[in-house]
Amino acid sequence: MAQIKPRTLSGFMELLPARQVQFDRMVDILRSSYSLYGFTPLDTPAIEASEVLLAKGGGETEKQIYRFTKGDTDLSLRFDLTVPLAKYVALHQNELTFPFRRFQIAKVYRGERAQKGRYREFYQADIDVIGDGSLDITNEAEIPSIIYKTFTALGLKRFKIRVNNRKVLNGLFALLGLEEQAGDVMRTIDKLEKIGPEKVKAILVDDFAVPADTADTLLSLLAAEDPMAALEPLRGKNELFDLGVEELTTVVKYMAAYGVPQDHFMVDLTIARGLDYYTGTVYETVMLDHPEVGSICSGGRYDNLAEYYTDKQLPGVGISIGLTRLFSVLEAQGYLNDALITAPADVLVLPMTEDLAPAIAFATTLREAGIRTQLHCEKKKFKQKLSYADKLGIPYAAFLGEDEIQQGKVTVKDLTSGEQQTVTADEAVALVRSGLAARAGGAPIREPQN
Amino acid sequence: MAQIKPRTLSGFMELLPARQVQFDRMVDILRSSYSLYGFTPLDTPAIEASEVLLAKGGGETEKQIYRFTKGDTDLSLRFDLTVPLAKYVALHQNELTFPFRRFQIAKVYRGERAQKGRYREFYQADIDVIGDGSLDITNEAEIPSIIYKTFTALGLKRFKIRVNNRKVLNGLFALLGLEEQAGDVMRTIDKLEKIGPEKVKAILVDDFAVPADTADTLLSLLAAEDPMAALEPLRGKNELFDLGVEELTTVVKYMAAYGVPQDHFMVDLTIARGLDYYTGTVYETVMLDHPEVGSICSGGRYDNLAEYYTDKQLPGVGISIGLTRLFSVLEAQGYLNDALITAPADVLVLPMTEDLAPAIAFATTLREAGIRTQLHCEKKKFKQKLSYADKLGIPYAAFLGEDEIQQGKVTVKDLTSGEQQTVTADEAVALVRSGLAARAGGAPIREPQN
Numbered sequence: 079m080a081q082i083k084p085r086t087l088s089g090f091m092e093l094l095p096a097r098q099v100q101f102d103r104m105v106d107i108l109r110s111s112y113s114l115y116g117f118t119p120l121d122t123p124a125i126e127a128s129e130v131l132l133a134k135g136g137g138e139t140e141k142q143i144y145r146f147t148k149g150d151t152d153l154s155l156r157f158d159l160t161v162p163l164a165k166y167v168a169l170h171q172n173e174l175t176f177p178f179r180r181f182q183i184a185k186v187y188r189g190e191r192a193q194k195g196r197y198r199e200f201y202q203a204d205i206d207v208i209g210d211g212s213l214d215i216t217n218e219a220e221i222p223s224i225i226y227k228t229f230t231a232l233g234l235k236r237f238k239i240r241v242n243n244r245k246v247l248n249g250l251f252a253l254l255g256l257e258e259q260a261g262d263v264m265r266t267i268d269k270l271e272k273i274g275p276e277k278v279k280a281i282l283v284d285d286f287a288v289p290a291d292t293a294d295t296l297l298s299l300l301a302a303e304d305p306m307a308a309l310e311p312l313r314g315k316n317e318l319f320d321l322g323v324e325e326l327t328t329v330v331k332y333m334a335a336y337g338v339p340q341d342h343f344m345v346d347l348t349i350a351r352g353l354d355y356y357t358g359t360v361y362e363t364v365m366l367d368h369p370e371v372g373s374i375c376s377g378g379r380y381d382n383l384a385e386y387y388t389d390k391q392l393p394g395v396g397i398s399i400g401l402t403r404l405f406s407v408l409e410a411q412g413y414l415n416d417a418l419i420t421a422p423a424d425v426l427v428l429p430m431t432e433d434l435a436p437a438i439a440f441a442t443t444l445r446e447a448g449i450r451t452q453l454h455c456e457k458k459k460f461k462q463k464l465s466y467a468d469k470l471g472i473p474y475a476a477f478l479g480e481d482e483i484q485q486g487k488v489t490v491k492d493l494t495s496g497e498q499q500t501v502t503a504d505e506a507v508a509l510v511r512s513g514l515a516a517r518a519g520g521a522p523i524r525e526p527q528n
Numbered sequence: 529m530a531q532i533k534p535r536t537l538s539g540f541m542e543l544l545p546a547r548q549v550q551f552d553r554m555v556d557i558l559r560s561s562y563s564l565y566g567f568t569p570l571d572t573p574a575i576e577a578s579e580v581l582l583a584k585g586g587g588e589t590e591k592q593i594y595r596f597t598k599g600d601t602d603l604s605l606r607f608d609l610t611v612p613l614a615k616y617v618a619l620h621q622n623e624l625t626f627p628f629r630r631f632q633i634a635k636v637y638r639g640e641r642a643q644k645g646r647y648r649e650f651y652q653a654d655i656d657v658i659g660d661g662s663l664d665i666t667n668e669a670e671i672p673s674i675i676y677k678t679f680t681a682l683g684l685k686r687f688k689i690r691v692n693n694r695k696v697l698n699g700l701f702a703l704l705g706l707e708e709q710a711g712d713v714m715r716t717i718d719k720l721e722k723i724g725p726e727k728v729k730a731i732l733v734d735d736f737a738v739p740a741d742t743a744d745t746l747l748s749l750l751a752a753e754d755p756m757a758a759l760e761p762l763r764g765k766n767e768l769f770d771l772g773v774e775e776l777t778t779v780v781k782y783m784a785a786y787g788v789p790q791d792h793f794m795v796d797l798t799i800a801r802g803l804d805y806y807t808g809t810v811y812e813t814v815m816l817d818h819p820e821v822g823s824i825c826s827g828g829r830y831d832n833l834a835e836y837y838t839d840k841q842l843p844g845v846g847i848s849i850g851l852t853r854l855f856s857v858l859e860a861q862g863y864l865n866d867a868l869i870t871a872p873a874d875v876l877v878l879p880m881t882e883d884l885a886p887a888i889a890f891a892t893t894l895r896e897a898g899i900r901t902q903l904h905c906e907k908k909k910f911k912q913k914l915s916y917a918d919k920l921g922i923p924y925a926a927f928l929g930e931d932e933i934q935q936g937k938v939t940v941k942d943l944t945s946g947e948q949q950t951v952t953a954d955e956a957v958a959l960v961r962s963g964l965a966a967r968a969g970g971a972p973i974r975e976p977q978n
Binding site for chain 1: 786
């Protein structure tokens with residue numbers, strides 16, 4: 079038969095079974111963490127009508143979109159989860175209850191040039207709170223606590239959430255007479271971490287006609303040890319700025335009540351998150367030991383989710399985790415906790431008699447007790463069957479020979495310690511359960527000891 | 529701003545939040561049911577190279593495929609989960625341990641003509657066991673128990689698993705001298721339930737030159753009350769037939785040990801499941817009260833999963849649930865258990881003071897106790913906030929006014945009974961927990977009382 083060489087497209091993550099279990103465990107934790115904060119799960123189509131998906135149009139994103147026709151219909155694969163959310167909320171606005179809190183963990187598609195760490199199909203894990211006309215600042219204050227609890231539940235410890243407010247930035251530019259160059263200034267200060275304050279100043283002054291002393295004022299503000307204190311003297315001169323400082327103050331104020339430790343949170347006036355979309359609090363999250371990775375969870379407050387679809391004013395706040403990329407970073411850095419069980423089963427049952435009924439009945443008992451069980455009835459040597467369990471990391475094997483069957487018992491072997499005992503089915507359930515409980519409890523991420 | 533009318537493509541399921549929760553609950557049950565049987569989760573790309581996905585080529589499916597180019601690459605969206613599995617196993621054969629047991633619950637795409645009950649994007653929930661060169665018959669015997677346990681866990685009671693064996697059918701055709709017309713005969717007897725035995729006989733005799741007495745023999749066999757007994761006298765004349773009867777006998781024999789009640793299982797010699805793919809046991813599952821829906825879970829044994837990609841012989845057995853269609857049937861028939869909580873949260877916390885810190889701290893306590901909690905801090909009237917909880921079906925509201933805060937307490941209101949009590953945070957946790965436990969425990973499917 080003519081054969082085709084099997085391959086998986088580059089830029090598409092396809093994991094081996096043990097890694098997949100680790101990935102899924104992270105997804106489970108995200109789901110339960112988001113659920114704890116009262117977000118409802120949503121699932122929207124991966125394909126949308128192009129005119130709907132590209133209503134906003136233009137930009138870099140459009141070139142990356144997987145777009146095609148089927149019959150007469152111009153279709154596109156979603157490139158993020160925000161545009162489908164906007165469509166969903168605009169379409170179903172009369173059936174939804176606001177504030178509408180949803181999470182979605184799903185694949186999105188971007189046909190980027192393939193390169194290391196870039197995926198063409200990748201999971202995003204998003205939450206958004208959408209208000210009907212208005213949305214209280216407390217929603218913005220809650221987001222860092224969700225980020226903190228989520229990454230903590232995943233097992234990450236050394237990370238920091240950075241927060242800023244776009245009203246503060248825009249107000250500041252107005253105060254400094256930089257309104258016209260606001261976009262350019264924002265893009266330039268975004269490079270601060272990369273190129274340092276001297277070069278930023280040079281660009282501001284030389285390329286964007288910012289007066290040297292204004293650039294100094296701006297840069298010293300952005301570099302302030304205590305940003306909230308540094309902003310204080312500027313209050314009372316610009317309404318937008320004052321509102322921004324007030325919002326930022328509220329966000330900071332409630333961090334303790336939300337259970338976010340001080341060392342996991344900071345105000346960083348250099349964070350902007352793009353030019354047009356965000357209008358209030360913005361968020362970034364960095365791994366302290368891997369700043370080169372960039373932000374692993376970002377988002378912010380916006381004023382108009384669905385202006386391309388509806389006149390209804392839908393302000394919101396949301397964050398997104400690029401899960402596929404995060405997972406590949408964690409894997410590359412040795413952050414995945416390989417001590418957790420990734421085997422497809424907890425017990426491998428090995429029948430040793432012609433009649434399989436007793437072994438099958440025992441497997442049925444284990445499953446009814448919630449223990450993940452495989453029966454191995456292939457015509458293989460005993461040693462090969464144990465090697466199968468070993469390769470998969472299955473923690474227990476159970477043998478049922480003539481002796482065991484006559485006694486109404488089963489021999490259970492702990493494949494880690496090598497210990498084995500012949501017990502009743504009920505005792506076997508208890509034994510396996512307590513053994514599994516002792517192994518469980520770890521988080522999917524384990525940071526290397528420093 | 530120029531606006532685009534938001535819409536979701538026809539043939540694409542998009543659920544409102546409460547329904548989505550019900551759908552997700554079913555997915556969760558499928559995941560844990562499949563896991564109990566030792567299947568490992570897999571996730572493969574939704575997009576594959578067309579030459580890989582269409583290696584088998586031809587047929588009805590190819591017309592339905594979403595196929596397009598990006599750059600120079602000819603791409604297709606997967607139309608099932610079996611071909612991607614074949615690719616995966618062929619590609620990673622040296623890194624996998626056999627028998628390889630995997631489940632995958634994911635969306636597939638078929639650009640069919642849109643009609644009621646047909647979806648262009650739909651979830652399939654598949655399990656497969658793949659052997660390396662050989663695969664024992666016990667794997668085929670295990671499948672009905674997985675089907676039984678899975679649907680029982682979902683809450684479905686009135687269903688029956690029908691089993692046949694392709695070797696029996698093919699052997700039977702050989703015995704009856706119908707080898708040449710085997711395909712036509714199989715397609716015709718597949719219509720038995722629809723058009724009845726007289727018309728089937730007429731077609732067999734008139735269109736496919738089956739002798740009348742042979743047609744009678746065949747039809748009486750297929751209609752036998754006890755199919756296994758009816759097959760018995762034919763043994764010893766055809767090797768394939770004998771092997772098939774032996775396999776079918778093994779499958780039937782172990783049903784009790786696997787915990788499948790007799791009334792949920794039957795041998796049905798009319799089941800064929802297509803012409804070329806399956807080679808051993810085949811399965812269908814029907815809802816007793818809705819036979820018109822057809823099979824809700826089907827599959828079978830095949831000899832060669834990946835012959836288009838590798839010389840390695842990879843026999844397997846698998847089943848698939850068309851989850852999106854099943855869900856729409858359950859919804860239409862009123863089978864979804866609306867008594868289960870579909871709210872995004874268990875408790876809605878309503879701060880009644882300017883300083884939100886005590887309410888936020890209480891919400892944090894609830895979340896740390898695993899209780900799904902929303903804070904409602906919008907500038908709305910108290911009545912509107914309660915109506916929000918009511919619309920979403922949130923079971924509890926918690927108020928923190930000056931009085932409560934001074935006493936270090938909170939007022940918890942059961943929104944179903946209207947009862948309210950002022951208690952400490954710890955007491956509130958216990959109260960909500962026991963209330964939720966009392967409501968929980970139902971399955972997602974609830975059959976109407978007959």
